[in-house]
Amino acid sequence: MLQCIRYFFGLPPNTTVTIHAKCKVQKSGYECLAHYMTNHDGSVDLSQDKSIGGFYNGVEAMGFIWAMRPSLEKKVRSCFNVLKYWYTVFSFFCDVHYKSDLSQPTLAYPHLSIYCHMPNPVRIEIKQKGLRGTLFIPSGKGPFPGVITMVGGVAGTLEFKAALFASNGIAAFALAFFGIEGLQENLFALDMAYFERAVNFMLSHEDVNAPNGIGVVGSCKGAQIAYSMADCLSGIRCVVSSNGAPFALHNDHYHREKVWPCVSFKPYIFNDASLYSSAGGYIMRSLPDLPKDDNDPELGRSLFNFHKRLHVSYLVLTSLDDNNIPSEYFANLVERLLKFAGHPSYKIMRYPGAGHLLDPPYSAFCRVANFALINTITDFGGSTLQHSRAQEHSWNKILSFLHFHLNSASICLSNM
Incomplete structure (x- = not known):
């Protein structure tokens, strides 16, 4: 039913980072914070790696979605679209930071999409x-x-x-x-x-x-x-x-x-x-x-x-x-x-x-x-x-x- 990119790479190895997911559905903004220790190759795989803190703990491949809370930000950089062929797409923008300090420079800025598939309905x-x-x-x-x-x-x-x-x-x-x-x-x-x-x-x-x-x-x-x-x-x-x-x-x-x-x-x-x-x-x-x-x-x-x-x-x-x-x-x-x-x-x-x-x-x-x-x-x-x-x-x-x-x-x- 759902497909999603859930792999981060190119990060500093063996470092605590924070994934900050943000989404806007209609007029409501949501966000999620989760802390991870990067692997030796500088990657984080949400389907295998454990969150060590934040809005959820443990291995939760979809945790950055279900653990979202209403955002305090007035503007959230994300979108909600219904594309032709009626694929429903939820787009998530994730900041990745050192530890839990969101004021630090962004380490990565991937764009994640979830597709609720209905081919040619x-x-x-x-x-x-x-x-x-x-x-x-x-x-x-x-x-x-x-x-x-x-x-x-x-x-x-x-x-x-x-x-x-x-x-x-x-x-x-x-x-x-x-x-x-x-x-x-x-x-x-x-x-x-x-x-x-x-x-x-x-x-x-x-x-x-x-x-x-x-x-x-x-x-x-x-x-x-x-x-x-x-x-x-x-x-x-x-x-x-x-x-x-x-x-x-x-x-x-x-x-x-x-x-x-x-x-x-x-x-x-x-x-x-x-x-x-x-x-x-x-x-x-x-x-x-x-x-x-x-x-x-x-x-x-x-x-x-x-x-x-x-x-x-x-x-x-x-x-x-x-x-x-x-x-x-x-x-x-x-x-x-x-x-x-x-x-x-x-x-x-x-x-x-x-x-x-x-x-x-x-x-x-x-x-x-x-x-x-x-x-x-x-x-x-x-x-x-x-x-x-x-x-x-x-x-x-x-x-x-x-x-x-x-x-x-x-x-x-x-x-x-």
Whole structure:
């Protein structure tokens, strides 16, 4: 999936040097510092040599990316480009200095590039049948297994997961569901008819092979929608849920005559200074008024009956240090429901030390960010190393899960 130059040469031999990696993605700058002892030939090989200090320690070939932190610099010399043929390129500029003194003359100034490969893909902006989003079709001879990807409370859509799925042989539709032209402006209520059109669009697409249905991959609000889709829509074969509620939360869902009223939440939380973390953001996981127990009438009205759809397989990813929502509570509830229903095909993955935003591997760790939907600086939780490990492990699990279930001829399979 990722290719990167990670070898430095021409440095003073047997000398402590500091690699200072810097990157800018859209308007945000990130940087990483790592100290290495050069080899006898004046080289540093990140895939073999140990970092002896800085933002990470030990042999970490991609550490200079996943250990990045928000930069304090106003300007960062780097770029983010999407080139023709839709190769996504992240460009990193690295200063190499004696020891840890960044004021010393630069010893080397290599330019590193990471390529998220999708050779000759088809990228299609979708603006038809009321749908909005971007469809990625893999290169090569199709048709291919298909998925719909959805993010959380972000207006429009983010394409990176869909693009990476396509680079791994899966046709992926990055679906927007609010906040852009042609869609509702807010998330006060969600009509599942919109998502039904998206499923039917994928099922009927000539480049999608889905005799038993498609997959749905959702994060946060997108995961909540995925559970709802599994409950009330046909054509769903499997679901990947990442840190999302299995019931209507923050907004109602409805499908024809059926309504799932949302579980209430406490907006006054933003006046509680005790919930402002040392990381510099609000810890919002206590925002929902969670049901007292599984027999709570409010939960019964809001709960999606996804667990009764025995032909749908589930992979549930849970960050145990999620400060944004009570992900562990959600995962435990999902597991109880699936066990009670005697569901034959599910897996719950729990990740200690991981924060809310489980992205593909080697993404820079994002602990605090402005949650534009509610105009609040949010602490998403997690620790850098454990979060990085969780992203790498979960991504491999996601790809294996999707290929296994979407390429299988059988309707339902036992637990993975």
